[in-house]
Amino acid sequence: MDLRQIRYFIAIAESGSLSEAARRLHIVQPALSQRLAALEADLGVQLLVRGRSGIALTPSGTELYQRALLIAKHIDTARLAVKEKAGEVEGTLTIGVLRSMAPAVGKRLFLTLKEELPRVTPHLRTGYSAELAKMLQEGRVDLAMQVLPAGSKPDTGVLYSEHLYAVGVPALLGTGNRPITLPELQGIPILTAARQSSHELLVQAARRQHIPLNVIGDVEDSFSLLEICDTGVAATFLSGAMAHEAARHRGLTVRPLDDPRVVRHVTLAVNPDVPRTAALVAAGEIVGRVLMERMREAMGEVPAETSRTTQPAADAR
Structure with missing residues (x-):
């Protein structure tokens, strides 16, 4: 099993069909089918079930998909870490945004990330706190907003606390x-x-x-x-x-x-399997700062046109 097979399998699993995966990968479908057959032969298990509506992962396929995501993420992170040694901050970062906050912060967050980290490609994903926690666990996001469970005591890692x-x-x-x-x-x-x-x-x-x-x-x-x-x-x-x-x-x-x-405490959680690269740390600081800016603007504490130059950076753990 090599890295190309891993990336091909991820594309197949996420596309739902061999034809769509082949289109995304810019290869012909017969070649992709051959790669899949070779992977299944190498592992000695069936990874997919083909049907009229597309493909479905077998239990073995689901296990491989989850592990393949982590492998691909580690490879990408290693590449970023090597480049950062040469003074370059670049790469792809996937950030989980609470569904309730996305309308208020999504646009500002994306534009600020592109302005301050021009060589980083941000991917924003929305979800409820439990959904984002699962994405973190599965390696589908690098960092994500999280709401502390009811009864939890906030600590210095809390981005903000708010009443309903x-x-x-x-x-x-x-x-x-x-x-x-x-x-x-x-x-x-x-x-x-x-x-x-x-x-x-x-x-x-x-x-x-x-x-x-x-x-x-x-x-x-x-x-x-x-x-x-x-x-x-x-x-x-x-x-x-x-x-x-x-x-x-x-x-x-x-x-x-x-x-x-009835107070919710929002934190910023980092995928424990992802090394803290310069891009990740910078993105965490930007997320914290943008959240506080938008919160204060919405509450009428800071004029929108001046808030970006007057608010301090928040600490991102």
Whole structure:
């Protein structure tokens, strides 16, 4: 088994078909089929099952795919490390961004990475905290934002901590921005995003206090969530940055949840199998800085046109 076979197999697994993999690899399909057959013969196992709708990995194929990703990442990292010895900071970095933060930070993060690390190719991937943790474990991202589990004590590695904000039309939440308590939520129709860790914190806090929440549905997409809340059907809960942007652009009422236990702590986790190259360290610092800039802009603490030159760099572990 050689490196070319490994890269070919990764392409096949991710493409879902031999023809698409051959197109991406710029080789003819018969040659790719021969490479795959040679790999299966070398390992003595079947890696794929072919069907009408494409290919599917066997258990052995899934195991090889996961390990192949790590091997390919180590090769790429070794290449970067050698080049960094010559003073060059370049390569590809894959960064996991929390789904709830992507609309607020995605554009700024990508442009800042390209401006400050022009020879680095950034790949941004979005997901919930658990999804990003799995991507880290499987070697599909180099670093990723993570929300600490409920009850965890924050430490110096936390990028930021934030309360949840109730967001809805004035008919449901009233006017003004005074804090809202959990008992006040009784009777208010609420939309949740169950896979968001912050909403899980809310539900757990209400359960501890024996407060029944009137949850009328679950919507994962933040934009759709706000579109529905805009009609007055229900209220929802968002992070500070997203909530204040909703207030400015949609005229919705935004009230902080008055419960010290419903706080999410966001950290930046690094793939333990990836060496800390100069590119990785620099990218971590940029992620931390951009997050804080966008948070402060959204909360109205820093004018958007001046924040990039006035905010200190955040520490990235």
